[in-house]
Amino acid sequence: MTLHSSRRTRWRLGVVAGSVAALLTAATMVAASAQAATGCRVAHTANQWPGGFTANVAVTNLGAPVDGWQLAWRFPSGQQVTQAWNATVAASNGEVTATNLSYNAAIATNATVSFGFNGSWSGSNTAPTSFRLNGVECTGDVGGSPTPTASPSTPPSTPPPGDAMATVAAMQPGWNLGNTLDAIPDETSWGNPRTTQTLLRHVKTQGYRSIRIPVTWSNHHGPAPDYTIDTAWRNRIREVVDWSLAEGFYVMINLHHDSWQWINTYPTDRAAALARYRALWTQLATEYRDHSSRLVFESINEPQFTGTSGDEQDYQALHELNTEFVHLVRRSGGTNATRLLVLPTLLTNADQGRLDALTATIDELDDPNLAATVHFYGWWPFSVNIAGGTRYDATVEKDLIDTFDRVHDTFVANGIPVIVGEWALLNWDHNRPGVIERGEFLKFLEAVGYHARSRNLTTMVWDAGQFLDRTELRWRDPGVFAMMKASWTTRSGTASSDQVYVPRQGAVTSRSLTLNLNGTSFRGLRQGSANLVEGTDYTVSGTTLTLSAATVTRLVGNRAHGVNARLEADFSQGVPWPIDIITYDPPTQSAATGTTTSFAVPTRFHGDQLATMEARYADGTNAGPADWTPFKEFWQHFQPDYTANTVILKPEFFNEVRDGRVTLTFHFWSGTRVTYHITRSGTSVTGSTT
Secondary structure: OOHHHHHHHHHHHHHHHHHHHHHHOOOOOOOOOOOOOOOEEEEOOOOEOOOOEEEEEEEOOOOEEOOOEEEEEEEEOOEEEEEEEOOEEEEOOOOOEEEEHHHOEEEOOOOOOEEEEEEEEEEEOOOOOOOEEOOOOOOOOOOOOOOOOOOOOOOOOOOOOHHHHHHHHOOOEEOOOOOOOOOOOOOOOEEEEOOHHHHHHHHHHOOEEEEEOOOOOOOEEEOOOOEEEEHHHHHHHHHHHHHHHHHHOOEEEEEOHHHHHHHHHHOOOHHHHHHHHHHHHHHHHHHHOOOOOOOEEEEOOOOOOOOOHHHHHHHHHHHHHHHHHHHHHOOHHHHHHHHOOEEOHHHHHOOOOHHHHHHHHHHHHHOOOOEEEEEEOOHHHHHHHHOEEEEEEEHHHHHHHHHHHHHHHHHHOOOOOOOEEEOOOOOOEEEEEEOOOOHHHHHHHHHHHHHHHOOOOOOEEOOOOOOOEEEEEEEOOOOOOOHHHHHEEEEEEEEEOEEEEOOOOOOOOOOEEEEEOOOEEEEEEEEEEOOOOOOOEEEOOOOOEOOHHHHHHHHHHOOEEEEEEEEEEEEOOOEEEEEEEEEOOOOOOOOOOEOEEEEEEEEOOOOOOEEEEEEEOOOOEEOOOOOOOOEEEOOOOOOHHHHHOEEEEEEHOOOOOOOOEEEEEEEEOOEEEEEEEEEOOHHHOOOOOO
């Protein structure tokens, strides 16, 4: 049997069921046998979060051997199972049944079989009190009284050592203290305030269960051969770690930007890089040797290497470093002997080759307390708004699903838990408004939450300050956080857009949107606290929502440019979908002169907003940077300034534009397109509408 298949077998019989156990609140399950006299005993771990839970069920057969089993129970509070492993779970008329899979059908006398599931709840989450195995009541004894089990309302705060899957499940959802202790050279160098315990407590109150604390060490230690970590820096990191643990978080620390500052030289300067790597992890392992098992170590952030011949040499370098990390930490003893250790793929990328290489390392290490980590920032053209990637469309969703499927099928399905250690969209940032249209971002958030949850992936959002204002302790966009939080436990309905554009001139007509129900049902439409009337104010036909002309007329009022009204579409679950009613005139532009370092197109937006920009030479070929596409990168190459009524063309754009005439096509969210021409001559630039 190969190492890989050996690991898979052990997981199926033990770790899997317990793995999800940590995050669950609610259900206990039992297994007994039809042929066996009446005899089974149930042990369970359970934990919950708002609206959701994870349960692990371990069933011990006290009677004759069983070959084939089915366990039945009812949820007292109407909970629903959303996903299961090591059993097939179905529900009918309020009764839930778990049926064995091919590999765990047999339960010998005094043997135990385990399975687990994720579930959803609302109102309350009372655990089941009775179970039937193959139609026989399970009493906890052979013909005797039930054996008491631990109350699911008071689950252990930390899964037992050796249950990596349960530990990773208990870490969902997670939050990154980004651009802080990883900032170069110091904690506040990249614009975030000094971290306080009040901040960490606030994050905990928002529903997060784990915190990733990226740390860059390279500016905070002495020279070879000891590479002694500066006392002040070591104490500061420990202070933040201890605060986080005191707030009840699972905590993950790593070597962060060290990855590209010096670890990347490992293939060409192996002795020096390895000595430094060993020295740092030896100090950290010693520092935290007896810390709570809720502290987790991640070997390297986004590992990358220079001077190699390609992927295979990169894989070998990462294999050596990950292996050294695991052996070093384990040798340090104490809690480190069973502490959860997290290993990244090359670049924390989820391409199949990267996943397979890390799988081989984990199989060779044969350590039950390991997890894999990848990062996810979505389909790149959408993540940065280039190549026309303005919408969360089928291509973006396919990339998401394919990525999470590969990660699940390679790791989770084979007993290796996964932490998506960073996720977001690269250019969603309060400092760069408009790069990603808000409604399209909301759809992305909803989908990431659902697809990760349904594949047992723990997610840790990357927050460098773009989501949580750490000074004011408030979400910069509460609606964005509401969608993100809802996605941890349920689905939300969305629509084809969160904007309805209405021309300022001419007759007002009805407007339609396509509803994306995502398993929900549409409940109604409202403006503030007032419900709109179906059949009069709007109609719904299938998934098409249509606002009547009379309603649109009322909503636009005096038809001033910009947002005139906001509606909310309510669904049977999740958060409401916002719909802005916007009045606009087609944007207009005018002539301008400038230079390649300072040029802006005078633009009257008239209530409209810029979506993207194309650039082509007179012969029709693509102009400017990223010349594989006519669509340039929003903010990097062009930027709207709605206050100054201009569209700025950046020096980065002109750096790759040759002399001559270039035709620009500006695409606006109303659907309007405006053509503009620029002519470059050396460093001089002129612009015109003709």
